[in-house]
Amino acid sequence: MIRRNILNLLITSLFLCSALFINAQVSGDDSVLKDAMVSGISMGIPGMSVAIGYHDQLIWQGTEGYSDLRGEIPVQVNDLFGIGSITKTFVARVILQLAEEGKIDLTKTAIDYLDQDIVKRVPNVDKASIVQLMNHQSGVPTWEFRPDWIRDGRGERMDLNHIWGKTETLKYITNNIVSADFEPGERYQYSNTNYTLLGLIIESVTGNELMTEIRNRIFKPLHLNHIYLESFEDIPEGIVHHYHYATPSFAKTAGIHKDFNEIRKYMIETTAANLSPEWAAGGMVSSAADLVRWAQAIKNGELLGPNMQKEVFSFHPPKNIGNPNREYLQGISRSIDFFNGETAYGHSGGTLGFIAYMYWLADSDVTVVLLTNVGGMHSGLSPSPVSLFYNQVLLPAVMKYIGIH
Numbered sequence: 001m002i003r004r005n006i007l008n009l010l011i012t013s014l015f016l017c018s019a020l021f022i023n024a025q026v027s028g029d030d031s032v033l034k035d036a037m038v039s040g041i042s043m044g045i046p047g048m049s050v051a052i053g054y055h056d057q058l059i060w061q062g063t064e065g066y067s068d069l070r071g072e073i074p075v076q077v078n079d080l081f082g083i084g085s086i087t088k089t090f091v092a093r094v095i096l097q098l099a100e101e102g103k104i105d106l107t108k109t110a111i112d113y114l115d116q117d118i119v120k121r122v123p124n125v126d127k128a129s130i131v132q133l134m135n136h137q138s139g140v141p142t143w144e145f146r147p148d149w150i151r152d153g154r155g156e157r158m159d160l161n162h163i164w165g166k167t168e169t170l171k172y173i174t175n176n177i178v179s180a181d182f183e184p185g186e187r188y189q190y191s192n193t194n195y196t197l198l199g200l201i202i203e204s205v206t207g208n209e210l211m212t213e214i215r216n217r218i219f220k221p222l223h224l225n226h227i228y229l230e231s232f233e234d235i236p237e238g239i240v241h242h243y244h245y246a247t248p249s250f251a252k253t254a255g256i257h258k259d260f261n262e263i264r265k266y267m268i269e270t271t272a273a274n275l276s277p278e279w280a281a282g283g284m285v286s287s288a289a290d291l292v293r294w295a296q297a298i299k300n301g302e303l304l305g306p307n308m309q310k311e312v313f314s315f316h317p318p319k320n321i322g323n324p325n326r327e328y329l330q331g332i333s334r335s336i337d338f339f340n341g342e343t344a345y346g347h348s349g350g351t352l353g354f355i356a357y358m359y360w361l362a363d364s365d366v367t368v369v370l371l372t373n374v375g376g377m378h379s380g381l382s383p384s385p386v387s388l389f390y391n392q393v394l395l396p397a398v399m400k401y402i403g404i405h
Contacts, residue, residue: 028400028401028402028403029401030060030062030401032397032400032401033050033052033060033062033397033398033401034062034064035397036393036394036396036397037050037062037063037064037065037394038064039389039393040064040065040389040393040394041064041065043385043388043389043393044264044267044374044385045065045372045374045385045386045389046065046066046069046241046243046267046372046373046374047063047064047065047066047067047069047074047075047240047372047373048063048064048065048075048370048371048372048373049061049062049063049075049077049079049081049287049288049370049371050062050063050064050288050368050369050370050371050394051287051288051289051291051292051368051369052292052366052367052368052369052398052401052402053292053293053295053296053360053366053367053368053369054365054366054367054402055365056296056300058289058292058293059402060401061077061288061289061292062077063075063076063077063079066241067079067238067240067241067373068240068241069241069243069263069264069269070241070263070269071241075240075373077287077288077289078226078237078287078289079237079238079239079240079287080226080228080235080237080238080239080240080285080286080287081239081240081242081285081286081287081288081354081356081371081372081373082230082239082242082275082282082283082284082285082349082351082353082354082356082375083282083284083285083286083291083349083354083356083358083371084278084282084348084349084350084351084354084355084356085192085195085281085282085347085348085349085350086282086284086286086291086347086348086349086356086358087195087229087278087280087281087282087283087284087349088195088280088281088282088331088347089294089298089331089332089347089358090214090218090284090294091195091198091199091202091210091214091280091331092134092195092198092330092331092332093217093218093298093303093304093331094202094213094214094217094218095130095134095198095201095202095331096304096308096311096312096330096331097217097303097304097308098202098205098206099130099308100304100305100307100308103205103206104130104201104205105130106129106130106131106311107129107130107131108129108130109125109126109127109128109129109130110125110126110128110130110133110197110198110200110201111125111126113201113204113205114197114200114201114204116167116200118167118170118171118174119167119170119197119200121170121174121175121176122140122170122173122174122175122193122197123139123140123141123173123175123178123179123180123181124138124139124140124180124181124183124184125140125197127139127180127183127184128140128184129184130198130201131316131330132184132185133194133195133197133198134194134198134330134331135188135316135328135329135330136188136189136190136191136194136328137184137185137186137187137188137189137316137318138184138191138194139180139181139182139183139184139186139189140173140180140181140191140193140194140197141173141178141179141180141181141191141193142173142190142191142192142193142194143169143170143172143173143192143193143196144191144192144193144281146172146173146178147253148172149169149172149277150253150254150378151254151255153169153277153352154254154273154352154377154378155250155253155254155255155256155257155378156254156255156256156257156258157255157257158257158273160257160259160272160273160274162276163231163274163276164231164276164277164279166196166199166200166203166279166280167196167200168277169192169193169196169277169279170193170196173193185316185318185319186318186319186320187318187319187320187321187322188318188321188322188328190328192278192281192282193281194281195280195281195282196279196280196281198280199279199280199281200280202280209232210229210232210279210280211228211229211232211233214229217303218294218303221302221303222293222294222297222302222303223293224290224293224294225290226286226287226289226290227284227285227286227287227290227291228284228285228286229279229283229284230274230275230276230283230284230285231274231275231276231283232276232279232283235285239285240373241269241271241373242269242270242271242352242353242354242373242374242375243263243267243268243269243270243353243373243374243375244260244267244268244270244352244353244374244375244376244377244379245266245267245374245375245376245379245381245384246260246262246266246267246268246379247266247379247380247381248380249378249379249380249381250378250379250380253378254378256268257273259272260272260273267374270352270353270375271353273352273353275351275352278351282349282351283351286371287371288369288370288371289369291356291358291369291371292358292367292369294358295346295358295359295360295367295369296360296367298312298332298345299345299360299367311330312329312330312331312332313329313334313345314329314330315327315329315334324336325337331347332345332346332347333345333346333347335359338359338361339361339391339395339399340399342361342362342363342364343361343362343363344359344360344361344362345359345360345362346358346359346360346367347359350375350376350377351375351377352375352377353373353374353375354371354372354373354374354375355372355374355375355376355384355386355387356369356370356371356372357369357370357386357390364399364402364404366398366399366402366404368390368394368395368398370386370389370390370394372386374386
């Protein structure tokens with residue numbers, strides 16, 4: 001019986017893990033990657049999709065675990081996962097393109113381009129420049145961590161049939177409720193509101209939907225065929241089922257919606273929810289391979305002229321620098337000593353039901369994308385199992401596979 005159970009476990013692991021070796025330039029044994037991903041599933045991650053880039057090539061992609069735990073449906077390489085704040089990298093690129101075209105002045109404020117009453121009531125909206133919105137030095141408070149929004153947008157009070165309006169989250173941070181966090185340029189503080197405002201600016205300046213601009217300016221030229229803005233455009237492909245760490249901290253902060261059933265101890269299914277409140281701040285879904293291509297395009301300066309590409313990687317230090325090993329640029333972060341002493345560029349993302357990573361290591365020129373169908377927001381898990389897996393299991397396995405130690 002024991003031998004049969006072990007054999008069944010091995011067969012299941014082989015069945016769940018699908019991998020595609022893409023480029024013969026790397027001759028490493030990809031069993032190290034498959035074993036790493038099995039380890040990730042053993043750490044409690046329901047399902048994952050991984051894609052690896054080396055120089056300007058996509059060299060490997062693979063999946064592990066389930067896109068639907070109850071149905072025991074394995075993840076496929078083109079399955080779509082929420083990418084959370086990686087969405088911001090696309091929004092920032094369009095803003096920079098519009099600036100390059102002379103349609104936006106990066107030194108002006110959001111109020112110079114927007115006239116909605118709700119926008120005018122956001123603290124610092126008339127003081128912070130567009131660059132300060134992009135690099136999170138605006139002092140504009142974030143709607144994401146307002147107690148009422150957490151319960152309305154991710155917790156027990158969610159209306160699962162409601163598609164949030166693009167400005168609807170702003171009502172949680174108007175100046176009659178909260179004050180500005182600080183004067184613009186004083187320090188760095190991450191705020192989803194910054195990118196809600198940037199999305200509105202794009203639509204105001206162009207007269208088009210945000211996704212029309214992103215799709216025409218980025219997706220089509222780069223042939224990114226598996227990325228969508230959930231709730232705001234038709235999605236012909238399947239989004240994986242998703243789950244969330246329902247820890248006591250999450251239950252206390254957000255409350256657990258009556259329709260989010262427990263699938264495991266401290267894990268609920270959130271598939272019935274949508275990402276509409278995240279919008280320009282974090283509402284996209286994607287395949288892993290498309291994000292490798294996108295990271296390489298950011299790195300190489302595609303779709304921007306040289307002067308604006310320089311702006312992408314310029315750090316405008318605030319008066320009070322917090323963590324000297326981490327700098328937020330214009331839509332991407334730069335982390336010093338990210339892994340084995342290397343500096344990494346990119347972004348991570350977390351929403352209800354999803355955690356995602358998209359980073360490239362500057363010295364080795366390796367890009368590693370990880371998408372998972374479990375969320376950790378408001379759970380109090382720091383680091384989360386997904387973060388531990390990415391940094392301590394997956395990255396070492398990738399470097400071993402490529403032959404960089």
